Amino acid sequence: MPEIWLNYGATDVVLDIKAENLDQKIELDAPVLDTSQISERLDTIDLSKPLTLVVLNHTLAIQKTLSIIFEKCTQKSIPRPKVFADKQIMNLVRANLPPESQVLAFDGIESVDSSLMFVGEMEFDGLFGFDTVATKLLRRFGKDQMLSAYEKRQGNLPNPGKEIESIQVAKSFANTFEISAIELVANQKGIADLSIGHPSNTMSICKTLNTFTKSIEKHRTLLISTGKDASNDTLGRSLNSLWNSYTAIRDDGMAVLLGECRAGIGSEAIRQYIEGRMSVERLQKPAKYVDGMEYLLYLSEIQKKMQIGLVSVLPEFYIKKLNMIPFDGIKETLEYVLKHQGARQKVSIVLDGARILLGPN
Numbered sequence: 001m002p003e004i005w006l007n008y009g010a011t012d013v014v015l016d017i018k019a020e021n022l023d024q025k026i027e028l029d030a031p032v033l034d035t036s037q038i039s040e041r042l043d044t045i046d047l048s049k050p051l052t053l054v055v056l057n058h059t060l061a062i063q064k065t066l067s068i069i070f071e072k073c074t075q076k077s078i079p080r081p082k083v084f085a086d087k088q089i090m091n092l093v094r095a096n097l098p099p100e101s102q103v104l105a106f107d108g109i110e111s112v113d114s115s116l117m118f119v120g121e122m123e124f125d126g127l128f129g130f131d132t133v134a135t136k137l138l139r140r141f142g143k144d145q146m147l148s149a150y151e152k153r154q155g156n157l158p159n160p161g162k163e164i165e166s167i168q169v170a171k172s173f174a175n176t177f178e179i180s181a182i183e184l185v186a187n188q189k190g191i192a193d194l195s196i197g198h199p200s201n202t203m204s205i206c207k208t209l210n211t212f213t214k215s216i217e218k219h220r221t222l223l224i225s226t227g228k229d230a231s232n233d234t235l236g237r238s239l240n241s242l243w244n245s246y247t248a249i250r251d252d253g254m255a256v257l258l259g260e261c262r263a264g265i266g267s268e269a270i271r272q273y274i275e276g277r278m279s280v281e282r283l284q285k286p287a288k289y290v291d292g293m294e295y296l297l298y299l300s301e302i303q304k305k306m307q308i309g310l311v312s313v314l315p316e317f318y319i320k321k322l323n324m325i326p327f328d329g330i331k332e333t334l335e336y337v338l339k340h341q342g343a344r345q346k347v348s349i350v351l352d353g354a355r356i357l358l359g360p361n
Helices: 035-042 060-076 087-095 133-141 143-151 166-174 199-209 235-243 268-274 293-302 316-321 330-341
Strands: 003-008 011-016 022-026 052-055 082-085 103-105 116-121 123-125 129-131 180-187 190-197 213-216 219-225 249-258 307-311 325-327 347-350 357-360
Touching (some): 022 213, 060 116, 060 180, 060 190, 087 103, 129 133, 129 199, 133 199, 166 199, 235 293, 235 307, 249 330, 268 293, 268 316, 316 325
Parallel strands (some): 082 103, 116 180, 213 357, 219 249, 219 347, 307 325
Antiparallel strands (some): 180 190
């Protein structure tokens, strides 16, 4: 019996599946940079000048990058940069830095100066095509411009990995600030590429992320792990892995998403829908953008063709309100699939759903 480990929150969980029920383990064999190559790229940062690092999401790739920067400072006997992070990831960031390191809460960009360097790992995104430092900044601090980005979407289905006009809104927003960024592209093996510069320029390494694509036959059932904690801490982030995979699922098929969602829904629009304050019809041409509107729009459209299940800690009431099937664990998921699709049904497993883009042959 094959034993497959899948990311679920801060831990990995095991899927015990009979060989006759396992169709395909879908993963990438993409090259990554070694530590010396990463270090050489980071040498372009002038560490002798005041520097404030703002960590936008916590991943192993970002952790490694920060460690190399701090090591360089120690070797050169110069002060380490200040580090800021969102409150929910402060402890994670601090835990992987030297013991005396201080990590402060990052609240906003009201007093921006050129010493601010944002650190983020790029992923695919249904609305913008790519989730970059610039799009992260727009989503968080440019809410009044998000309606324009939403209106520039291509149709009512997600378009990860495509050049969407929406991303120009993020680029223009980032251009209003004199800041810099370290943009990373990574997979489960390590860092594949990185770029240092203004956030409107570092997004150019999306071409590397676009090599993380795989054409496969359409499957009846996909079990999708996001691949890392930072990509499944909310329902909104977890759904990005579904956007990356749904075109590889047959009509009337089933996608089951592993997303712990310990930080909750992560979308005001989905919350309002669950509470009966948002309709799907309102999503077509809204007068005002509500955070995460596109998640609800894409979900409702995809559900016209397939079933979606979710393994998470979210209340069952929430999941059912979204017309999704709630599961307590992956063992229960497998039992459901075999019961409803037949004892000989084969299931394919996506190991790194946030960073692999699937498409049908």
